[in-house]
Structure formats: C-alpha cells, structure tokens
Amino acid sequence: MNTVIATRGLTKQFKNHTAVDSLDLQVPQGVVYGFLGPNGSGKSTTMKMLLGLTQPTAGEIDLFGQRLTPTTRAELLPSIGSMIEAPPGYGHLTGWENMQIVRSMLELAEPQIERAFATVRLTEHKHKLVRNYSLGMKQRLGIAMALAREPAMLVLDEPTNGLDPSGIEEIRSLLVDLAGEGITVMVSSHLLDEIDKMATVLGILSSGKMIFQGTRDQLFQHSIPDVVIETPDPESAGRLVEGATVVPEGISLSGLDKDKTAGLVKYLVDADVSIYQVRRVQQSLEDVFMDLTGRSGLL
Ligand SMILES: Nc1ncnc2c1ncn2[C@@H]1O[C@H](COP(=O)(O)OP(=O)(O)OP(=O)(O)O)[C@@H](O)[C@H]1O
Structure with a gap:
C-alpha cells in the first residue's frame, strides 16, 4: 500500500x-x-x-x-x-x-x-x-x-x-x-x-x-484482557491479592499475563480459596486506551 x-x-x-x-x-x-x-x-x-x-x-x-x-x-x-x-x-x-x-x-x-x-x-x-x-x-x-x-x-x-x-x-x-x-x-x-x-x-x-x-x-x-477469578467469597480473595478489584462473582485483575495468572491461581489454591472458574474478559476499545495511557483516562 x-x-x-x-x-x-x-x-x-x-x-x-x-x-x-x-x-x-x-x-x-x-x-x-x-x-x-x-x-x-x-x-x-x-x-x-x-x-x-x-x-x-x-x-x-x-x-x-x-x-x-x-x-x-x-x-x-x-x-x-x-x-x-x-x-x-x-x-x-x-x-x-x-x-x-x-x-x-x-x-x-x-x-x-x-x-x-x-x-x-x-x-x-x-x-x-x-x-x-x-x-x-x-x-x-x-x-x-x-x-x-x-x-x-x-x-x-x-x-x-x-x-x-x-x-x-x-x-x-x-x-x-x-x-x-x-x-x-x-x-x-x-x-x-x-x-x-x-x-x-x-x-x-x-x-x-x-x-x-x-x-x-x-x-x-497491545492489550491484555482482564482476568476474572470466580470464587464463593470474593471479599476474602480480594484481601489476599494486591491490586484486585472485587466483583460480584469474584475478583478481577488487569494486565496479568499467562504466567502471572498461573502463579496467582496456585497462590489462591494454596491459601485454600475455592476457585469455580478463571476467565478472560474481552476489553472494549476504551479499556485498551486506558491501558495505553496508563489508565489516566486521557480521552
Ligand atoms: N499559535 C500558538 N502559539 C502557542 N501555542 C500554541 C499555538 N497553537 C497551539 N498551541 C498550543 O499547542 C498545543 C497543541 O494545540 P493543538 O491545537 O494543536 O491541539 P489539538 O489536539 O488540535 O487540540 P484541540 O482539539 O483543542 O484544537 C496546545 O497546548 C496549544 O495551546
């Protein structure tokens, strides 16, 4: 072109x-x-x-x-x-x-x-x-x-x-x-x-x-979709993980690559947290911008 x-x-x-x-x-x-x-x-x-x-x-x-x-x-x-x-x-x-x-x-x-x-x-x-x-x-x-x-x-x-x-x-x-x-x-x-x-x-x-x-x-x-870890006790899981956001079904984390996700799951299991499901959430373009601009909400 x-x-x-x-x-x-x-x-x-x-x-x-x-x-x-x-x-x-x-x-x-x-x-x-x-x-x-x-x-x-x-x-x-x-x-x-x-x-x-x-x-x-x-x-x-x-x-x-x-x-x-x-x-x-x-x-x-x-x-x-x-x-x-x-x-x-x-x-x-x-x-x-x-x-x-x-x-x-x-x-x-x-x-x-x-x-x-x-x-x-x-x-x-x-x-x-x-x-x-x-x-x-x-x-x-x-x-x-x-x-x-x-x-x-x-x-x-x-x-x-x-x-x-x-x-x-x-x-x-x-x-x-x-x-x-x-x-x-x-x-x-x-x-x-x-x-x-x-x-x-x-x-x-x-x-x-x-x-x-x-x-x-x-x-x-450029973006890494957020990870949501579904658990019966989101509040307790949230207290264990720095940077986690507590959501109704569990906790949500931004910017976690595959290795960090695996490490986090192991850490939670070792801490006796029950995990029902781990999934990635498709980001909107707005979220990608936020990642790109350091979540400063420039746009
Ligand atoms: N003639 C000028 N003299 C001094 N500073 C200027 C001049 N023209 C633009 N600037 C400054 O340069 C920066 C970029 O301005 P510009 O108008 O290019 O931005 P923009 O992205 O088009 O924004 P907007 O959508 O508000 O026009 C601003 O800080 C503006 O104050």
Missing part, C-alpha cells in the same frame, strides 16, 4: 512548549486515518504543518512520496483538500454562492462544484443562506469546498465536533464512501467512539507524542 503522508521527527515548538514532539506519521493511501487525541494534544498543529500553514520547528514531511519544501509545495498542496477548525463559509451568502467563490479562486469548472454538492448531499439546499444551515450542513459544505478541486486526499480537523448522532453518522458514512473511492481521508477527533466507527488506521496523540499508530486489531494486540 502506498503511503500518502510520511513524516519523520515532525516537531513544533511554541516558545518553550513542545506542541508536537518528533512525530513519525504514516498515512496509507485510500484509508480513513483517525487522528485521535485529547484537546490540546497537538492534532490541529500537526495538520497545519502537513498543509504548509505552519512551519515545523524540526522534521520532514513527505506528501505522495515527495518531500514538502518551499519549492514543491505549489505542486503538492493542491492535491489536498482541507477543513481546519470551524467550517468555512459566509453566512450571508447561499451555499452555491460560497462555492462560486471557491470555484473562481481555484479556477474550477461548474460540474466540479455540482459534483461536490451532490457528494455531500447538499444539492437541494444549495440556494439556502448558509446562516440558516444546521451545523451538520455547514460541516458538509466545508467538506464540499475541500472536495471541489477533486483532491487525492482530505485533511479534516474535527469535522464531527458539535454534531448530533445523526449528523455524526452522515459525516461518517460520507468519509467512508470517499475512502471507498480511493480518496485518503485523515480526520481528527478527541472522541474515541466517533473515530473508531470510521477509521481503518488510528494514530493516537498524547501531549504531542504518538502513543500508538496502526489498525484497530493491532491496538487490541
């Missing part, structure tokens, strides 16, 4: 604060890449560097296999459509009038505009004033503006922010469809749930550092 965005040691320093810290991003072609991290973790700053809107303090950016430099930017950046921060668009103009501004700035043809409206399912609302659009429609207009030039890649900063569940679902299915057509979509969010349902590849930022990058399955491989 080709890599559309590759960075090495990408860093942005604001005075003595490192907002983005030695990032090695790998965004494969034709996927939805979910760029996840809490507010302030450096997602917007990273995206701005990828789009040439902010100069990196250090590091390199390759777009479509070519180094982004002052010389190559005019050639590379038109292949990326973007929406960073609030959706664009003048409220006192209609969607169509807003798109005409984009059309003339980028010297696009009218059919490209019509296709972009159709893709985001705004054709029937294109003659409404943007100030009368719902937030979801404004976001979709922003995506249409980014799509009008028919880019190979879309970079969208929190496009589902503030939307209700049906608005989120609309954007989600739109982005998944676009990736199905071969457009690479990099989308940021601070909400795990929103990203999980649309992204094939995840990049997770915490305090400017990438703490995980890969597929959902690879993320699950």
Whole structure:
C-alpha cells in the first residue's frame, strides 16, 4: 500500500512548549486515518504543518512520496483538500454562492462544484443562506469546498465536533464512501467512539507524542484482557491479592499475563480459596486506551 503522508521527527515548538514532539506519521493511501487525541494534544498543529500553514520547528514531511519544501509545495498542496477548525463559509451568502467563490479562486469548472454538492448531499439546499444551515450542513459544505478541486486526499480537523448522532453518522458514512473511492481521508477527533466507527488506521496523540499508530486489531494486540477469578467469597480473595478489584462473582485483575495468572491461581489454591472458574474478559476499545495511557483516562 502506498503511503500518502510520511513524516519523520515532525516537531513544533511554541516558545518553550513542545506542541508536537518528533512525530513519525504514516498515512496509507485510500484509508480513513483517525487522528485521535485529547484537546490540546497537538492534532490541529500537526495538520497545519502537513498543509504548509505552519512551519515545523524540526522534521520532514513527505506528501505522495515527495518531500514538502518551499519549492514543491505549489505542486503538492493542491492535491489536498482541507477543513481546519470551524467550517468555512459566509453566512450571508447561499451555499452555491460560497462555492462560486471557491470555484473562481481555484479556477474550477461548474460540474466540479455540482459534483461536490451532490457528494455531500447538499444539492437541494444549495440556494439556502448558509446562516440558516444546521451545523451538520455547514460541516458538509466545508467538506464540499475541500472536495471541489477533486483532491487525492482530505485533511479534516474535527469535522464531527458539535454534531448530533445523526449528523455524526452522515459525516461518517460520507468519509467512508470517499475512502471507498480511493480518496485518503485523515480526520481528527478527541472522541474515541466517533473515530473508531470510521477509521481503518488510528494514530493516537498524547501531549504531542504518538502513543500508538496502526489498525484497530493491532491496538487490541497491545492489550491484555482482564482476568476474572470466580470464587464463593470474593471479599476474602480480594484481601489476599494486591491490586484486585472485587466483583460480584469474584475478583478481577488487569494486565496479568499467562504466567502471572498461573502463579496467582496456585497462590489462591494454596491459601485454600475455592476457585469455580478463571476467565478472560474481552476489553472494549476504551479499556485498551486506558491501558495505553496508563489508565489516566486521557480521552
Ligand atoms: N499559535 C500558538 N502559539 C502557542 N501555542 C500554541 C499555538 N497553537 C497551539 N498551541 C498550543 O499547542 C498545543 C497543541 O494545540 P493543538 O491545537 O494543536 O491541539 P489539538 O489536539 O488540535 O487540540 P484541540 O482539539 O483543542 O484544537 C496546545 O497546548 C496549544 O495551546
């Protein structure tokens, strides 16, 4: 699979604060890449560097296999459509009038505009004033503006922010469809749930550092499912085992590998604790994140 965005040691320093810290991003072609991290973790700053809107303090950016430099930017950046921060668009103009501004700035043809409206399912609302659009429609207009030039890649900063569940679902299915057509979509969010349902590849930022990058399955491989030991007297078993959580059917422990589990079972049997059953509990993605971030509940 080709890599559309590759960075090495990408860093942005604001005075003595490192907002983005030695990032090695790998965004494969034709996927939805979910760029996840809490507010302030450096997602917007990273995206701005990828789009040439902010100069990196250090590091390199390759777009479509070519180094982004002052010389190559005019050639590379038109292949990326973007929406960073609030959706664009003048409220006192209609969607169509807003798109005409984009059309003339980028010297696009009218059919490209019509296709972009159709893709985001705004054709029937294109003659409404943007100030009368719902937030979801404004976001979709922003995506249409980014799509009008028919880019190979879309970079969208929190496009589902503030939307209700049906608005989120609309954007989600739109982005998944676009990736199905071969457009690479990099989308940021601070909400795990929103990203999980649309992204094939995840990049997770915490305090400017990438703490995980890969597929959902690879993320699950990072986790060790909790062990539940069923016993008739959970309270007594809980007192014997440091770090155990007492649950109705027994005790539960996190992060125990096979050997530690075997050792614990032996210890409990030697201590005359009756064991009815030992089982692993499938973790949710939320639990895996908690493990990854040291249970600090970052997301
Ligand atoms: N122009 C700037 N000058 C100084 N500090 C900045 C500037 N832009 C961003 N920062 C700081 O860099 C850090 C990362 O901010 P950034 O906006 O990239 O995070 P984010 O993950 O996109 O969060 P959010 O979702 O809240 O936008 C924050 O601590 C922010 O305060």
